[in-house]
Amino acid sequence: MDITYTILIPLIPLAVFLLLGIFSQKIKPAVSGLIGVVGLSTSTLLSFYTAYQYFFVHGKINGVYQAIVQKTTWMNFTDNLHIDMGVLIDPISVMMLIVVSIVSLMVHIYSIGYMKGDDGFTRFFSFLSLFSFSMFGLVLATNLFQIYIFWELVGVSSYLLIGYYYTIPSAVSAGKKAFIVTRFADLGFLIGILIIGYYTGTYDFETLNNPEGAAILNWTSTSFMGLSVLTWALILIFIGGAGKSAMFPLHIWLPDAMEGPTPVSALIHAATMVVAGVYLVARLFPMYYFVEDGFALNIVAYVGGFSSLFAAIIAITQTDIKRVLAFSTMSQLGYMMMALGVSGYNGHEGVGYMASMFHLFTHAMFKALLFLGAGSVIHAVHSNYLKDMGGLRKYMPITNATFLIAALAISGVFPLSGFWSKDEILVAAFEHNMLLYVVGVFVAGLTAFYMFRIYFGIFWGKDTQYKHAPHESPLSMTIPLIVLALITIFSGFIHFSEFIAPDRIGFEAHLNYPLAAIATAVGLTGIVLSYIFYKKENDLADKFANAFGVFYKWTYNKFYFDEIYLFVTKKIIFNLIAAPIAKFDKKIVDATMEGIGNKTVVISKRIKGMQSGKVQDYAFSFIAGTVILAIVFIYLWTN
Amino acid sequence: MIAGISIYEILTVTSILFFIGVYGFLTRKNLISILMSIELILNASIINFVVINKYLYPDMLQGVVFSIFIIAVAAAETALAVAIIINLYRQIASVEVKDTEIMKY
Amino acid sequence: MERYIFYILAAIIIVSAIASVTSKKMLRSVIYLLFTLCGIAGIYFLIDYNFLAAIQLTVYAGGIIVLIIFSVVLIHHIEMELEVAKLSKKIITGLACAIGLGVFLTTIYSHQFNVVENFNSTTTEQIGLKLLSYEAGGFILPFEVISILLLASMIGAIVIAKGKKLTDKNESK
Numbered sequence: 001m002d003i004t005y006t007i008l009i010p011l012i013p014l015a016v017f018l019l020l021g022i023f024s025q026k027i028k029p030a031v032s033g034l035i036g037v038v039g040l041s042t043s044t045l046l047s048f049y050t051a052y053q054y055f056f057v058h059g060k061i062n063g064v065y066q067a068i069v070q071k072t073t074w075m076n077f078t079d080n081l082h083i084d085m086g087v088l089i090d091p092i093s094v095m096m097l098i099v100v101s102i103v104s105l106m107v108h109i110y111s112i113g114y115m116k117g118d119d120g121f122t123r124f125f126s127f128l129s130l131f132s133f134s135m136f137g138l139v140l141a142t143n144l145f146q147i148y149i150f151w152e153l154v155g156v157s158s159y160l161l162i163g164y165y166y167t168i169p170s171a172v173s174a175g176k177k178a179f180i181v182t183r184f185a186d187l188g189f190l191i192g193i194l195i196i197g198y199y200t201g202t203y204d205f206e207t208l209n210n211p212e213g214a215a216i217l218n219w220t221s222t223s224f225m226g227l228s229v230l231t232w233a234l235i236l237i238f239i240g241g242a243g244k245s246a247m248f249p250l251h252i253w254l255p256d257a258m259e260g261p262t263p264v265s266a267l268i269h270a271a272t273m274v275v276a277g278v279y280l281v282a283r284l285f286p287m288y289y290f291v292e293d294g295f296a297l298n299i300v301a302y303v304g305g306f307s308s309l310f311a312a313i314i315a316i317t318q319t320d321i322k323r324v325l326a327f328s329t330m331s332q333l334g335y336m337m338m339a340l341g342v343s344g345y346n347g348h349e350g351v352g353y354m355a356s357m358f359h360l361f362t363h364a365m366f367k368a369l370l371f372l373g374a375g376s377v378i379h380a381v382h383s384n385y386l387k388d389m390g391g392l393r394k395y396m397p398i399t400n401a402t403f404l405i406a407a408l409a410i411s412g413v414f415p416l417s418g419f420w421s422k423d424e425i426l427v428a429a430f431e432h433n434m435l436l437y438v439v440g441v442f443v444a445g446l447t448a449f450y451m452f453r454i455y456f457g458i459f460w461g462k463d464t465q466y467k468h469a470p471h472e473s474p475l476s477m478t479i480p481l482i483v484l485a486l487i488t489i490f491s492g493f494i495h496f497s498e499f500i501a502p503d504r505i506g507f508e509a510h511l512n513y514p515l516a517a518i519a520t521a522v523g524l525t526g527i528v529l530s531y532i533f534y535k536k537e538n539d540l541a542d543k544f545a546n547a548f549g550v551f552y553k554w555t556y557n558k559f560y561f562d563e564i565y566l567f568v569t570k571k572i573i574f575n576l577i578a579a580p581i582a583k584f585d586k587k588i589v590d591a592t593m594e595g596i597g598n599k600t601v602v603i604s605k606r607i608k609g610m611q612s613g614k615v616q617d618y619a620f621s622f623i624a625g626t627v628i629l630a631i632v633f634i635y636l637w638t639n
Numbered sequence: 640m641i642a643g644i645s646i647y648e649i650l651t652v653t654s655i656l657f658f659i660g661v662y663g664f665l666t667r668k669n670l671i672s673i674l675m676s677i678e679l680i681l682n683a684s685i686i687n688f689v690v691i692n693k694y695l696y697p698d699m700l701q702g703v704v705f706s707i708f709i710i711a712v713a714a715a716e717t718a719l720a721v722a723i724i725i726n727l728y729r730q731i732a733s734v735e736v737k738d739t740e741i742m743k744y
Numbered sequence: 745m746e747r748y749i750f751y752i753l754a755a756i757i758i759v760s761a762i763a764s765v766t767s768k769k770m771l772r773s774v775i776y777l778l779f780t781l782c783g784i785a786g787i788y789f790l791i792d793y794n795f796l797a798a799i800q801l802t803v804y805a806g807g808i809i810v811l812i813i814f815s816v817v818l819i820h821h822i823e824m825e826l827e828v829a830k831l832s833k834k835i836i837t838g839l840a841c842a843i844g845l846g847v848f849l850t851t852i853y854s855h856q857f858n859v860v861e862n863f864n865s866t867t868t869e870q871i872g873l874k875l876l877s878y879e880a881g882g883f884i885l886p887f888e889v890i891s892i893l894l895l896a897s898m899i900g901a902i903v904i905a906k907g908k909k910l911t912d913k914n915e916s917k
Contacts, residue, residue, distance in 0.1 A: 679764070
């Protein structure tokens with residue numbers, strides 16, 4: 001199967017980015033929006049074509065999905081170790097292509113309506129294209145270094161888009177925060193890459209992931225502090241992934257990232273970039289699974305499980321709807337990580353891996369839908385806060401309906417897509433780790449509760465009096481909502497397990513009825529509880545908040561994690577470490593250099609005096625020098 | 640050859656003349672005086688050419704020819720120097736060395 | 745006889761040279777220089793280079809000295825006192841010159857010259873032939889170069905001495 005054309009999928013958005021970026025002053029907003037949409041539509045079509053070709057025509061050979069790689073050598077380090085650039089087509093990369101292209105296209109269309117009249121319209125679209133390019137590149141990467149390059153590129157585009165409203169200080173600082181936190185995590189990623197390169201001599205995914213390959217079989221060869229170096233490398237890589245996917249404790253940037261325009265939140269901070277961490281772990285899944293019997297994978301599972309619980313609890317108390325969604329995203333990402341962590345490798349054992357990818361897919365769709373719906377609401381009422389909303393169902397029927405579908409899906413109600421994927425995750429957890437299963441079920445309940453809390457808060461609840469009567473958003477915004485809602489409804493019926501499995505063979509997944517029943521029951525309980533609390537305006541919620549007292553306050557303030565980080569960085573790192581070093585630098589290193597410079601100036605000023613401009617002074621020096629040389633050569637250097 | 644006078648004596652005289660020229664060159668404050676000191680130095684060297692030609696290589700004429708060349712060059716140089724000095728005097732109304740140091744640094 | 749003449753000439757040369765570089769009056773300084781040059785011409789006569797002595801008298805004593813006198817007259821009042829260097833500078837320069845002289849003389853006296861005893865006399869014809877000969881050892885090329893140099897310096901002297909002021913005036917008119 002010739003896959004050369006897939007290179008166009010990332011390259012078209014890049015071309016659009018360059019076009020819009022370079023001529024941003026010349027192109028009219030309407031035209032630039034059109035260019036962006038057309039460009040991305042082409043990429044989307046190509047993605048679908050690739051998926052069709054791969055899954056249904058060429059991909060399967062002898063019942064196994066082959067990884068198709070096309071690459072060229074880019075940099076040579078040694079005979080074996082080189083960095084390639086190319087495209088890797090295998091089940092998860094194709095699936096990610098579909099996710100990224102659909103969500104990105106929807107967001108592009110949506111943005112035409114949402115960003116209408118904004119000064120930086122063209123800039124916005126060029127950044128969106130840059131992001132799409134980077135994300136496609138990340139998905140298609142054939143080796144660790146390539147993925148790292150695009151990994152940083154998505155980081156940059158995320159930074160640019162979070163700080164899109166660069167006149168607002170909070171947006172600027174949020175952009176910086178996101179960039180710095182993820183950069184910090186990427187340091188781990190980079191060190192992990194280097195360790196892997198050093199000990200296995202390759203960056204190539206296919207070589208690394210081969211279960212019979214040298215990289216996996218020789219994991220015992222070198223150890224460091226009781227663990228194999230490869231385990232350390234995988235843990236470090238996971239730190240990078242955790243930074244991107246906002247896993248505890250590197251999650252602090254995600255809520256602040258909501259300062260960016262809402263379509264950006266939907267695209268980057270819900271559907272695509274933040275799942276890069278999950279994708280990275282899935283990409284290296286065989287390594288995680290086989291090296292040291294999955295020690296690193298256990299860490300992934302527990303971090304994922306804890307993050308999902310932690311974020312779900314915080315999400316209950318937040319009043320900014322975008323922040324609720326952000327914490328919800330973090331919680332669902334924790335779910336995916338957890339599912340990966342409890343997965344096995346062969347046949348039906350790989351259900352966790354499959355469930356993680358399945359949930360990644362469905363979550364991308366309904367979370368993008370939720371964000372876009374929230375954006376539509378924010379567009380109508382010009383506020384992010386629940387207190388400014390209420391009773392909107394009368395004004396915005398389409399938004400209401402689609403938001404409800406997405407909320408039901410994330411709560412795991414049959415037969416929407418979230419039900420299926422969440423069920424698979426819980427099955428995987430149930431089969432491997434009881435503790436994580438309990439956490440998962442509890443989180444499912446919490447998810448349903450906070451989701452319907454904001455749903456009722458926005459569309460039902462109190463009848464807020466609006467200054468301007470809110471109205472339904474324009475067609476360019478509602479069409480993506482409808483499309484995504486349709487996908488949300490039907491995508492659960494896709495048999496993911498046939499296409500995606502860690503060993504790439506595929507298996508039959510069956511609904512586990514008791515587990516499904518429990519999960520659905522918990523989800524419905526959450527919905528009912530929030531119905532009682534928030535359907536009508538009443539003080540039940542406040543009473544409960546008061547009953548929890550301190551705990552509520554802690555949760556509301558996100559367990560003071562921002563403050564802890566600030567304390568650590570400002571008080572400890574800046575004052576105790578950085579300040580003395582800065583002093584050393586200024587007083588000793590700089591002072592030495594400046595002293596040398598100043599002395600040079602003083603000396604040269606003295607020397608300058610010798611250049612009197614008087615002929616005779618020069619002549620005197622000349623003659624004296626001649627005489628001295630004559631003396632030296634005639635008398636002193638006689639032999 | 641001068642009867643009774645060795646080459647050493649003549650070279651002594653020219654050396655003294657040379658250093659008198661150097662001394663004048665270094666101590667005089669006036670461009671014309673400096674020019675004159677240069678003439679002294681040149682003359683000392685011309686005598687050397689001539690004397691060495693006469694005493695050591697009497698069959699040849701190189702020394703004499705070179706002396707003629709040096710005199711020609713000295714004449715040219717003097718003419719130019721005087722032209723420069725006159726022009727300078729027009730510009731800054733002075734031919735003192737201390738006034739002509741704008742080229743320093 | 746020749747010996748004493750040489751001593752007298754040497755005395756004239758050195759004394760008037762010293763006077764020339766130390767005199768405070770400009771014009772006197774030039775005249776002392778004239779004496780030095782004439783003394784040197786006398787030495788040329790003594791060692792039987794009559795043509796060279798003639799050149800020395802005409803070009804140097806006649807031409808260059810007159811040129812210098814003209815420039816002095818153009819620029820200075822004849823009786824103007826010259827500025828004199830500081831005593832310390834005189835002493836230092838004198839010392840340096842004395843050391844240099846010492847080096848020269850010791851070098852000269854420690855060197856053994858192969859003096860060829862002769863009383864040849866040179867005719868002007870020989871010098872002329874030598875200057876214009878283009879065979880081995882001839883000086884036709886330097887001769888031509890010198891003539892071009894003289895031409896160039898003549899033009900240069902005119903251009904420089906003419907100066908900018910004249911052209912400026914022309915333009916302002």
